[in-house]
Amino acid sequence: MAQIGYFSIVLALAISLYGIIAFVVGINSKNKAFVDSAKGAVLAVAILGSVATFVLLYFLMTGDYSIQYVAEYTSNDLPIFYKFSAWWAGNAGSILLWVFVLGWYTVVVAFSKKTKEAAPHTSAILLFIASFFFFVLAYLVNPFELNPSFKPGMDGFGMNPMLQNPGMVFHPVTLYLGYVGFSIPFAYAMTALITKKADDSWIRVTRRWTIIAWMFLSLGNLWGAQWAYAELGWGGYWGWDPVENASFIPWLTGTAFLHSVMVQERKNMLKIWNVVLIAITFVLTLFGTFLVRSGVLSSVHAFSGGDLGRYFLAFLVFMLFASIYLIVDRRKLLVQESNFESFVSKETSFLLNNLVLVGIAFAVFWGTIYPLISEAFMGNKVTVGAPYFNSISAPLGLILFALMGICPLIAWRKASLTNLRQNFLWPAVVGVLVAVGLYFTGIKKPYALGSYAIATFTILTILVEIIRGMLVRHRLTGESYPLALLRLLVRNRRRHGGYIIHLGLVLMLIGITGSQAYALDVTKSLKFGEQMSIGNYKVTFNKLDQKVEGKKEIVYANMTVYDAKKGSYLGNIEPEKVFYPTTNEPSSEVGLYSTPKEDLYIILATWEDDGTTTFKAYVNPLVFWLWFGGYVLVFGTLFALWPGKGSQAGSKYVKLGNSEQV
C-alpha cells in the first residue's frame, strides 16, 4: 500500500514534467494533439496526487504505525477528527495537501472554456510549480517512509496537543487554499507576459481566483488568531511570530493587488505595478512555506525540515528572478495608456492605499528577517516581537483605515472640492467629535482616540454612501426604503461587497484597539471559596478537580463569575490544564466569559497540594468585534463574488481623444 502512495508521487512528478514539455511543444508547433495530451497529464497529476493523499489518509485513519509519518503524528487514542487533520500536521503531509489542492486547481484552469487561449501556458506554469512540490515529496520528505522502529502493537507518538483544537484543523487548510490560490493569478500574469498579451484580460479572468485566494488567506489568519486566543493561553491573539507574519505579508500585498487591478480595469493604468504585485505576492507565499520549513527563524509554528529550506529558497529565488526577467523583458507592453490627471482622484487614492499596504508589508517583512540581518552584521541575533511590530504598523495602519473611507467615494480622474466636502466633511466632523467625547469618558491614549475617530469616519462614509444610494433609488423607482436598499446592494454586488468588507475591517480595528489599549490583567493565588476582582467582575474559586478523557488527564478549576457592581450571577467557567501522555508540557484551555463589550479570560496557571491555585485573569475589551468583523469580511467577499448580474466590473473610464468612454 505504501508503495502505491510513493509510486503515485513519483509518477505524478514524471507526468507533470511530461505535461510541461507537451504543452511547450503543442504551443510552439500549434499541435492540438500535444496540448490535449498535456491536458490529460494535468488530470493524471491531480488524480495521482489524490491517490497519494487517500493512501496517506487510509494509513492515518487505520493507525498503521509502520509508516513513520503516522507514528509521528497520531496515536491510538487520537479522535478520528484529529487523525484526519494529521494529514497537514507534519511537513510531508502539508506538502501533500499543497499538491492535492494545486493539482485540482490546475485541472480547472486547463479545462476552462473561458480562457482556452491562455490555459496551455498557464497550466504549464502551474505544472512546473507542482513538479517542484512532487520532487520534494519524492526525494526529500517522503510521507510513506517506513518506520525503522516499528513493532507490532506499538502506539504512535500522538499529535502535538496544541494542534488538537478545531481551530487548528481549519486554520492550516484555509491558509493553504489561500497560498495555493495565489499561484493561479500569478501563472495567468506570467502567461500574459510570455504571450505578449498584457492587456487587462488576465486580470478579468483571475479576479475570482484572486478574491477566493484572498478570502481563504483572510479566513486562515482569522482562525489562526482565534486558535491562538483560545488555545495558547496568553490573553492575546496575534503574537507577530515569524510564521504568522509569513501569512500576513502576502495578505497585505494581495490586498494591494486587489485594489490596484481596479485602476487597470477602469483606466488601463498601473499595468507594470500589477504584474509586480502579483509576482511578489506569489513569491511571498513561497517565502512563508520556506520560513516554516527552514528553521532559520525560531517560531512556535515551525516544522523541522532538515535541508528542505534550502530547496525552497532555491525555488523561491528562481521564481523571483524568472518573474523579474519576464517583467523587464516585456516592460514595453506594460506601458500605461492613460495618466493621472489630478493629485486628488480615485486612482491617486488607490495609489496611496497601495503605498501604505506595501509599506506595512515591507515593515513586517523587514522586522521578520531583521534577526538574520543583525546576526550577519553584528554577530548576534536580536528578537523582533510584538512591541516592534505594533509600533511600526500602528501609524501606517491608521492611515490605511482613513484611506479605506476615502478611496471608494472619491471621483475618478479628478475630485472637486465640492465632491470632497459633500462626501467627507460630516463624517470627519463626527469622527473628531467622537474622539473628543471618548477623551472625556476617560479614553486618553492618542492611538486609541485616533483609531476610534478614523473608524467612525470610515463607517460613516460607507453608510452615508449606501443611504444616499437608497434614497436616490427610492426617489427614482418608488420602491419602499428596505426594497430600495436591498436592490441597491444586490444590483452592484461587486461595489457593495467591497463596502461590506471595509465595514468588517473597521469592526476588526475597533476590536483590536479596545483589546490592545485597554486590557486589564491580574495574577492571583486563591484558596477554595476565595474571590478575585478584575474590572467589572468578581470571580469565586469554587473547586479544583480532575477528570480523565481517554488518555488525557484534565485538571480544571470551577469558578463562578459575578457582576462586581450588582453582585448578580453571570455564569460559571472552567479553565483547564490538559496533560497528554505523549508530551511533558500540559496545554491550556482558557475559561472564557465573552460579551460584545469585553471578554473575561482566565488561565489556570499553577496549584499547590493544599489547593491554593494561581490564576491569570484578563479583561479584553471588544474582542468580540474582532471575530465578528472577520466574518463580516468573509460575508462581504462572498457577496461580491456571487455570480450573475451585479458582479461584473464597471466599464472603462478612459479618454479617447477629447471624448470619454464610460
Place this chain on the structure above:
Amino acid sequence: MKKSMVFVALALFMIVFPSTVLAAEEWETRQIPYDVESGVTCTLDKCYKNLAACDSSAGDVLRGVIREKMFKEGLSKEQTYAYLAQTYGDEVLAAPPKTGFNWIAWVTPFVATVGGGAVVFLGLEKWVIPARKKDNTTDKGETNTPITPEYEEKLNNELKRYL
C-alpha cells in the same frame, strides 16, 4: 552594658527580621506589569515565546529575575531591560534596542515608505501638471454647464430603465 547591647541587638533583629521576611515575600509575589513582561522574550530552554505568553518553568526563572531587579533593587523598566540584555543577550528583548546598528530596524520601514511616497509624488507631478495644462487649454468653460430640466428628466428616465 554588654548584656544590654545584646538585648538591644536582639530586639532590633526581632523587629527587623520579620519585616525583611515580609518584604522578600512581597517582592517575590508582586505582579509584573503586562507592558514590562510583554517586552521580554523567553530565550531560556529554546522557548522563544513572549514572556507574557510563556507559562513554562523557564519563563518563571526570567520573571524571578525581573521581580528581583524591579521590586527588590528598585530598577526602572529600562534599567531592568538593560540588565536582561547584558545577562542573556539582546535576544531576550522582544524588540531591538534603539541603539547603534539596531536603529536600522526602526527607521528603515518609515524611510522606505516615505521614499515610496516621494517616488509616487514625483510621478504624479510628472503626469498631473501636463494634464492640467491640457485641461486649461481644451476644456475651458465646459465644466460648469448647467443641467437643464429636460436633460435631468432624460437622465432620470435612463436611470429608471437600468435600475
